[in-house]
Amino acid sequence: MSLNVVTKSIALADGREITIETGKLAKQADGSVVVRMGNAMLLATVVSNKEAREGVDFLPMSVDYQEKFASAGKIPGGFLKREARLSDMEILISRLVDRALRPLFPDDYHAETQIMISLISADKNVLPDALAALAASAALSVSDIPFGGPISEVRVIFKAGEYLINPTPTQIEEADLEMIIAGTIDNILMVEGELNEVSEEVMIGAIKAGHEAIKDHCKVQLELTEAVGKTVKREYSHETHDEGLKADVKAKTYDKVYAVASEGIADKALRKEKFGAIKQEYIDSLPEVAEGEETPSEFLIDKYFHDVEKEAIRNSVLDNRIRLDGRKLNEVRHIWSEVDYLPGAHGSAVFTRGETQSLTTVTLGTKMDQQMIDSAMNSGYNKFMLHYNFPAFSTGEARPNRGPGRREIGHGNLALRALKRMIPQGDENPYTIRVVSDILESNGSSSMATVCAGSLALMDAGIKLKSPVSGIAMGMISDPETGKYAILSDILGDEDHLGDMDFKVTGTDKGITACQMDIKVDGLSYEVLTEALMQAKEGREHILNEIRKTLSESREDLKPHAPRSFTMKIEKELIGAVIGPGGKIIQEIQNESGATVVIEEVDGKGIISVFAVDGDSMADAIRRIKNIVAQPEVGETYTGKVKSIMPFGAFIEFMPGKDGLLHISEIKWERVEKMDGIMEVGEEVKVKLTEIDPKTGKFRLSRKVLLPKPEKAE
Template sequence: MNVITKSVQLPDGRTITIETGKVAKQADGSVVLRMGNTVLLATVCAAKDAVPGTDFMPLQVDYKEQYAAAGRFPGGFTKREGKPGDNEILTSRLVDRVLRPLFPSNYHAEVFVNVMLLSADGVDQPDALAGFAASAALACSDIPFECPISECRVARIGGEYVINPTFEQMKEADMDIMVGASAENIMMVEGEMKEVSEQDMIGALKAAMAAIKPMCEMQVELSKELGKDVKREYCHEVNDEELREQIKTECYGKAYDVTRQALDKHARAEAFEKILEDFKEAYAAAHTELTEDELEEKCAMMDRYYHDVERDAMRRCILDEGIRLDGRKTDEIRPIWCEVSPLPMPHGSSIFTRGETQSLSTCTLGTKLDEKLVDDVLDKSYMKFLLHYNFPPFCTGEAKAQRGIGRREIGHGHLAWRGLKGQIPEDFPYTVRVVSQILESNGSSSMATVCAGTLALMDAGVPMKKPVSGIAMGLIKNPGEDKYAVLSDILGDEDHLGDMDFKTTGTKDGLTATQMDIKCDGLSFEILEKALMQAKAGREHILGKLTETIAEPRAEMKPQVPRIIQMEIPKEFIGAVIGPGGKIIQQMQEDTGATIVIDEIEGVGKVQVSGPNKESIDAAISKIRAIVAIPEVGEVYEGTVRSVMPYGCFVEIMPGKDGLLHISEIDWKRLETVEEAGIKEGDKIKVKLMEIDPKTGKYKLSHRVLIEKPADYVERPARRERGDRPERGERRQRPERGGDRRQRQDRGERAPQRPSLGDIMPQENNEPKDFNDSLDKMDF
């Protein structure tokens, strides 16, 4: 084995080690990354040739977490890892978005990147290391790749930027950003913040770049040492430069004219498509010598070349004339209209439309039983705020069936969730679910989800701290030119043909989430700052439209919303409320129609009572309070006789709390039996709590003190006055009975002996008689 190990230090002194040549050697490239007790294996394999007809980069990135890494069993019936969870999909997307732009544009072979978590102690966060491991595996292979990259997490803790913080450190962070970059350029940013400023975010990006640069340099050294700095040759495209130039000459002017016409999405697409179809028809008519297969091959080239023509026409129109595809200025927002409560029965609903992008969102409020269980390898918790994003094909006019949820839906929904979740109060008792149905799409449907979600939450009466809006920014910058344009509220085509897709969400006081993908080289921090400030102005404009529609959360929830009341009970009463096997709590729910959930949090019982109406909730609360109430000496209770004994009866004065009503405390007159008082099981009787035994906690009750004392009543004397009892430590003096044994021995007297069995049983001739006969004659 040719094992090579490289390491790099983080700013706080922790070390990340990369090892290759020991395991998974049949892959094109493989490394084992180690940081503390966290270990990841990354492998990469690429096909030698491209599938015919492929004109895109078929890259597949899979991040998987093994439950054995943390010493856990997977849940479910099969007890093995299954389909990837949301956390694994989101991490895969983070890696994919950084790697994809760095493959050559004419490289179309299938590439599979697998990153596997093999060991984790719950201290370091493995998702921040996945991008570094994947790029290092590519550096150890001969797969064509522009330059190594790495990823790191940046958190701001106590005003300081921390690289790759631990799980424990993240509890104190007000910023959580994942950054992917090469040694020179930022490629990807995604994260959430607690209303931080744009300058704070720029500072986090600079800290990330400083940490990533040595990681990339280390990969270059590793590649050279393995002899993998020279990449494999490939030929996945056949080009015709003469045809490329012909298309540019004949189609560029026409495409530029369409760009300036400010058409809507479908009309513009049809106009662009007609230019290409006309060229193909003319070309086929002029080249009748070509066979059908040769003409088909030429048409595939035309599609690629014309895409570049469209791209150049759009970019030059913006850079030279400041005219966008829909006729807007670079900082102009499309027309917006909003509506709340378009649907009668959801707890909250809204429609948000910005240009040709539209989201119909609903908000549903549930109880604690509706919380989502997160069962990841390193995270087992419950989630109270859920946001789901759906992107049906009809929203873009596509005629195809809707399949299951894809990675795109999960990623876009997660970004919107990050943008909104910080504005829902932590003590809000409801579980909240927002669902965004995208009905139209032409640019930034995830940001439309944030805006529609804000409206739906406020329509449902969720007491949001502040409303949140979102916007997507674009960038046009040609290599070698100083001229650039930052675009507000980008269209789908501007995203596809542009150099940046930069989404930000925030309140009036700061950023709450961001996602940025950059496709160009040399993006300066000056351009980033300009984009952030222009985005802030756009967000504030959109926020004004939202607050015009609904200024603040509704004071009253809709009638169909289940009501919830929260209360706290002492920890020691949790078992009493639940009862053996849940018997008491189930009976309370059956009697009242309410739902009762109890959790122990920080040594206190947190009780959540929900029900369809106020009456059922009040009934359940009264029953719970009766259980947890503590009886007080001197208080009068109306109790229920639970059992009758010869010496008295037991009376339940509170649920689960019985006291003894002694026979002498029933009435002023002397009773020989409890039945004389006419008391039987199930009777109601008023009693007064006279005493609580400090040792046993037993309750002493009295009924007679609640009735008038007879005038001729004479208190019976106690059997023994307390003063007659000997003090502790004194011997009890027995009455004089001829002196004790020692005195009798001094007088020479013999102490009387107890009779033996032989004395009691007379014998004749010293022969034992029948024992039963003897007993019959005995006088006991």
């Protein structure tokens, strides 16, 4: 069978090139492409069923990004030695692609759709995650699946006053801003990244720079669609409507819903109850159906009532400038917080904002607690972890606990990125740190509550944060026909669901540290985006002030039960002496002192890290190590043990592994004729180091110089 291969190229500003190839691999999929940059190659496939499952009124789409170990010439670790479940990093990349693509499918398209993106060849100088959405969009573009794209995604960094697009891993080092930006040829769809306390102006500049590159990617995909002849998409019919029922639901419920939305009810449960009563009242008012007639669909009633709720609530906000819970547009809900709530944790905090609450703990560990990273593109260790848990009871629901899902991993990662640049690095922080946020109540922006609670818990633990971090979730409601819009600070869960934008921003009093934005409406101007950022800054500063009322800076010391650390450098040649044959010496130090001792070689030096839960344990371990690595000094006094006795004197072990000669003439001031009965093997002797032979390195000891010198007889 002959191949009909089509290839398009995207020329980058720095001379590199991205190619998109279709028609060679995975041709039974609805659409498939290979995207290549350097030696990095991504295979993206998309398949969508022709029909939707009955009763489904959403898009059941899954996006999976996976890095094949063979792509980098590696064999997976673990027992199975094969790719297993997606890693957290792969899940995060999958989420980025999903968030960019999902808004562009038709609202009435409900067929099960699967998008798979695989890294099949790796290049150490190319970061493949920034190409994943381009590959997925290109696969959709060469298929007949209805899709409002194309889209693309780029990584933008800001370094030395310059914006760079899809930089190399080396270029990312020490950048002040790193963001992934997705968009269509006309609009920005999604933004996520971490920043080193940069200004709103710098962030807006990064979004603009990224969008210019995205436009070029989209133009090439349109050419690709034209070349493969997929400009006409498949026909589908996934929804059944009853226009009469739809009109009836709106006519009889809209005003009532609008009235409740305008009441400003702060209690989430009470609002839900009142809206539910309106729907039930409508259902109860329906006339009994005569025999042979069709009963109105409960599914459609729910759907149309939801549409009424959305329209009425949005209009109420735009008309009255007052929100569902009665707040002003820029008003943040009441905040209270508490630290040191859990006496057994190394650090803890409760942060509550409105009906959202996080109980966050900090645990300090040793180097042995570091998380091992083993993936196709990355290997190494991670010493700062943040885990986010969202149990069902936090929203008053009952469902099985199946462990963290993609949402939990994504929210936890956003909070981690918000805080990690504020954590001391290198010698300033010898600890492995694990932060855990358990959401106990949720009504909007629990990830931002995690950031605030995380800051408080870290400061409570005694970690010297560069600055506390606060976070806020912003929303927007707009009407393209009238041009009205409302930017909402500290959004509720309902406002997130019904709004046009979900924009999370975290930062210190100096600038932004992380952001995550999803835009659900076309044509958001940079002026409105700037206004949202400045309103977010105002909200962040308010929340930061509330945090400081509870704890203004990190505690001076760790909790009494938290592990203490001590770090010292030794010469590389002494590492073996501390470890001992087969690890005998270091194991003995740990067993007898109760401390944990970790040794590693860094830049030609031995770095010893000691961790202990109390001062006595720490002091004992340090004393033992110093005895091993200490260098003999002429003039110092030592307590040694007699190792052997010779006719001319005794050999004394005055330091671990170091023997010196105590000559017979140096034992006493009086003359000693022979060694018999003078000393015994194993006897402790206090001696002074008097000389180190410059040629042989042998040690000469004296005992008599420590004794009183006898007076001469007259």
